[in-house]
Amino acid sequence: MRLAAAIVAGKLVASLSRRLNFGGGTTLPGGITRRIDPGALGKMTGRLRQGCVVVTGTNGKTTTTRMISNMLQVAGLKPVHNRSGANLVSGVTSALLNSSSITGRPGGDIGLFEVDEANLPLVVAEAKPTVVVINNLFRDQLDRYGEIDYIAGLWRKALRQLPSSARVVLNADDPLVASLGKSLAASVLYFGIEDERYGRATLEHAADSKSCVSCGARYAYAVAFYGHVGKYSCPNCGAKRPIPDLGADSISLNGTVGAELLMRGPQGPLNVRLGLPGMYNVYNALAAAATGLALGLPLEDVKAGIEGFSAAFGRIERIQIEDKLIFLALVKNPIGFNEVLRTILLDGAQKDLLIVINDNIADGTDISWLWDVDFEVLQTRTRRVVVAGTRAEDMAVRLKYALVDPSKVEIEKDLPRALHAGLAGVEKEGTLYVLPTYTAMLEVREVIQRLGYVGKFWQD
Amino acid sequence: MKVVIGHLYADLMNIYGDRGNIIALTRRAQWAGVEVEVRNLALGQTLDPREYDILFVGGGQDREQSLIADDLQKVKGGSIVEAVEDGAVVLAVCGGYQLLGKYFKTGEDVVLPGIGLFDAWTVAGNRRCIGDAVVECSFTGERRTLVGFENHSGKTYLGPAARPIGKVLHGFGNNAEDGFEGAVYKNAYGTYLHGSILPKNAWLTDHLIASALRRRYGQNIVLPPVDAGLEERAHRAVIARIRGRGKMNTGAI
Numbered sequence: 001m002r003l004a005a006a007i008v009a010g011k012l013v014a015s016l017s018r019r020l021n022f023g024g025g026t027t028l029p030g031g032i033t034r035r036i037d038p039g040a041l042g043k044m045t046g047r048l049r050q051g052c053v054v055v056t057g058t059n060g061k062t063t064t065t066r067m068i069s070n071m072l073q074v075a076g077l078k079p080v081h082n083r084s085g086a087n088l089v090s091g092v093t094s095a096l097l098n099s100s101s102i103t104g105r106p107g108g109d110i111g112l113f114e115v116d117e118a119n120l121p122l123v124v125a126e127a128k129p130t131v132v133v134i135n136n137l138f139r140d141q142l143d144r145y146g147e148i149d150y151i152a153g154l155w156r157k158a159l160r161q162l163p164s165s166a167r168v169v170l171n172a173d174d175p176l177v178a179s180l181g182k183s184l185a186a187s188v189l190y191f192g193i194e195d196e197r198y199g200r201a202t203l204e205h206a207a208d209s210k211s212c213v214s215c216g217a218r219y220a221y222a223v224a225f226y227g228h229v230g231k232y233s234c235p236n237c238g239a240k241r242p243i244p245d246l247g248a249d250s251i252s253l254n255g256t257v258g259a260e261l262l263m264r265g266p267q268g269p270l271n272v273r274l275g276l277p278g279m280y281n282v283y284n285a286l287a288a289a290a291t292g293l294a295l296g297l298p299l300e301d302v303k304a305g306i307e308g309f310s311a312a313f314g315r316i317e318r319i320q321i322e323d324k325l326i327f328l329a330l331v332k333n334p335i336g337f338n339e340v341l342r343t344i345l346l347d348g349a350q351k352d353l354l355i356v357i358n359d360n361i362a363d364g365t366d367i368s369w370l371w372d373v374d375f376e377v378l379q380t381r382t383r384r385v386v387v388a389g390t391r392a393e394d395m396a397v398r399l400k401y402a403l404v405d406p407s408k409v410e411i412e413k414d415l416p417r418a419l420h421a422g423l424a425g426v427e428k429e430g431t432l433y434v435l436p437t438y439t440a441m442l443e444v445r446e447v448i449q450r451l452g453y454v455g456k457f458w459q460d
Numbered sequence: 461m462k463v464v465i466g467h468l469y470a471d472l473m474n475i476y477g478d479r480g481n482i483i484a485l486t487r488r489a490q491w492a493g494v495e496v497e498v499r500n501l502a503l504g505q506t507l508d509p510r511e512y513d514i515l516f517v518g519g520g521q522d523r524e525q526s527l528i529a530d531d532l533q534k535v536k537g538g539s540i541v542e543a544v545e546d547g548a549v550v551l552a553v554c555g556g557y558q559l560l561g562k563y564f565k566t567g568e569d570v571v572l573p574g575i576g577l578f579d580a581w582t583v584a585g586n587r588r589c590i591g592d593a594v595v596e597c598s599f600t601g602e603r604r605t606l607v608g609f610e611n612h613s614g615k616t617y618l619g620p621a622a623r624p625i626g627k628v629l630h631g632f633g634n635n636a637e638d639g640f641e642g643a644v645y646k647n648a649y650g651t652y653l654h655g656s657i658l659p660k661n662a663w664l665t666d667h668l669i670a671s672a673l674r675r676r677y678g679q680n681i682v683l684p685p686v687d688a689g690l691e692e693r694a695h696r697a698v699i700a701r702i703r704g705r706g707k708m709n710t711g712a713i
Contacts, residue, residue: 139475147475147521205479210471216527218471365591366609371480371656390701393694397659400690401483411693 030093052111071305478518480656517556593631608653
């Protein structure tokens with residue numbers, strides 16, 4: 001009875017919120033429902049026939065979750081999924097609420113939730129997931145969460161609550177994430193990259209977890225793929241990267257277009273053609289595939305799910321505007337920003353960029369991380385950079401100190417004008433690379449949408 | 461002319477874009493025609509106080525902070541104090557600042573000893589001081605502002621032998637109680653401001669470089685002017701936003 005009342009109230013708020021154009025009603029309704037019935041989330045997930053999957057990590061949550069969603073649908077399942085990316089416990093509750101009947105029967109057979117890093121313990125405790133997926137842990141929005149060791153501690157505690165029937169999918173190549181697999185009742189499935197050709201011999205500046213989780217000595221890296229993710233070992237205590245259950249061999253990166261890779265898992269090899277660029281998306285695909293295996297999905301469904309995937313909203317998007325293309329990629333921390341720069345610069349041509357840096361709460365109010373991004377790579381490979389956002393001036397200063405020619409850099413605080421300025425500089429059939437932080441991305445999409453080019457995000 | 465910059469614990473103490481300070485010092489010195497050499501000073505490495513013109517230490521997480529507290533006691537602390545007594549320039553931010561004081565008492569009641577360069581001590585607080593900060597300073601003889609971002613739960617208190625870096629116009633400062641921020645002793649500066657602090661406060665960067673050059677090449681050294689138009693624009697933008705929200709204390713700006 002209480003659940004029913006909570007659901008009715010939540011649904012009402014969701015409907016009002018959409019009608020009054022407050023957005024998709026992706027967070028508030030869940031909050032209301034939880035206020036009325038604090039046990040609502042657990043009651044609703046308890047009615048999911050196939051249980052639920054929870055995905056977290058600093059980078060790639062939305063993309064990985066959407067790949068998994070595709071896979072589940074190919075396999076004939078109907079996921080209840082917080083697609084909009086509202087990933088606090090209220091957002092997860094909202095997703096279930098929106099899909100469920102008034103009596104609380106969910107409108108699907110498996111839950112699929114991307115979950116904010118700090119919300120994982122609460123979601124694990126309430127939703128009792130059957131699979132938990134953790135892709136990576138980087139420095140992100142320290143002002144919001146505190147330090148990465150603190151987050152790792154939260155996760156460790158949460159994972160130890162899982163029963164032996166649960167499965168945990170972890171990135172073997174991220175030392176802090178891999179270390180979470182120790183002393184769990186749940187069984188662990190590791191994924192990682194074996195092919196060393198795209199790795200580097202040294203860590204990039206922005207790398208975070210450089211010292212051994214067990215003894216504090218500095219890890220030795222045979223190869224680093226990005227950030228602190230790579231093949232590491234501790235020269236002092238001998239701690240090593242676990243051997244991945246699902247490994248990627250023969251990777252071939254194809255510029256901003258995509259990648260091909262050979263996955264090797266317990267059920268045999270799998271050739272996958274990925275429609276997303278960069279090494280970080282190879283990891284997202286591996287995390288998704290490993291989750292598919294943990295759920296016992298057939299290999300061909302895993303493959304079809306990944307290959308049929310188009311980018312999650314705004315993470316990477318290509319939008320045709322008349323005779324020009326906008327390539328939109330979210331940037332939210334040094335590691336991610338470096339990967340995006342590396343990916344768009346792969347072909348060596350001169351680029352036109354629009355960088356939009358906001359410092360709202362959802363972006364992280366501290367923008368000092370811009371100094372950890374290697375913007376120096378832009379020195380020789382930019383035609384023009386327009387900078388916008390609440391912190392446009394900081395971005396311009398960063399480019400000055402990265403020795404990007406100041407005559408190529410333009411500050412334009414007004415976003416529509418910045419977008420026009422960016423596009424105006426691009427030649428016919430050329431591309432404007434738009435790199436916004438999270439709230440800036442929402443604004444960019446809104447501006448583009450007013451021009452009539454993309455749909456509202458909670459509908460896709 | 462040349463400056464040698466020692467980046468203390470570059471691998472460990474770097475959580476708030478601290479690299480930006482090294483980049484700012486390097487570029488502005490180079491733009492002024494000064495040669496620059498940056499040396500990393502890792503755990504276990506000793507330093508000769510006469511070799512270094514500028515020493516920088518940034519912020520770190522708790523785990524790193526206890527590692528470096530130990531190294532400061534056993535390996536580097538004496539040399540740092542000696543360098544400062546001899547006129548060397550030091551900039552210490554956040555966690556680094558805390559350990560250049562007398563001690564830091566953590567939330568678990570562990571006391572990490574500092575090197576006592578500043579007559580200051582730090583105790584863990586129960587709320588985090590997070591946000592943009594504006595500080596008014598006059599240690600160069602002129603009234604100036606510093607803008608930055610602070611993120612700390614430690615509260616630092618100054619003893620009679622320490623001077624603050626300035627007065628808090630917006631933000632929390634040393635301890636969110638007395639309205640002051642940072643510490644100055646000779647040419648050593650400790651502060652909670654990152655952002656990174658130096659890029660948007662080019663006047664401080666230039667002041668640090670000029671002080672280092674005067675120690676080595678004589679008191680009448682004048683740094684040739686280096687353009688800071690963009691940096692000052694970014695500086696003013698922070699102040700204007702805070703003022704726009706009506707949140708600035710009264711001050712000279």
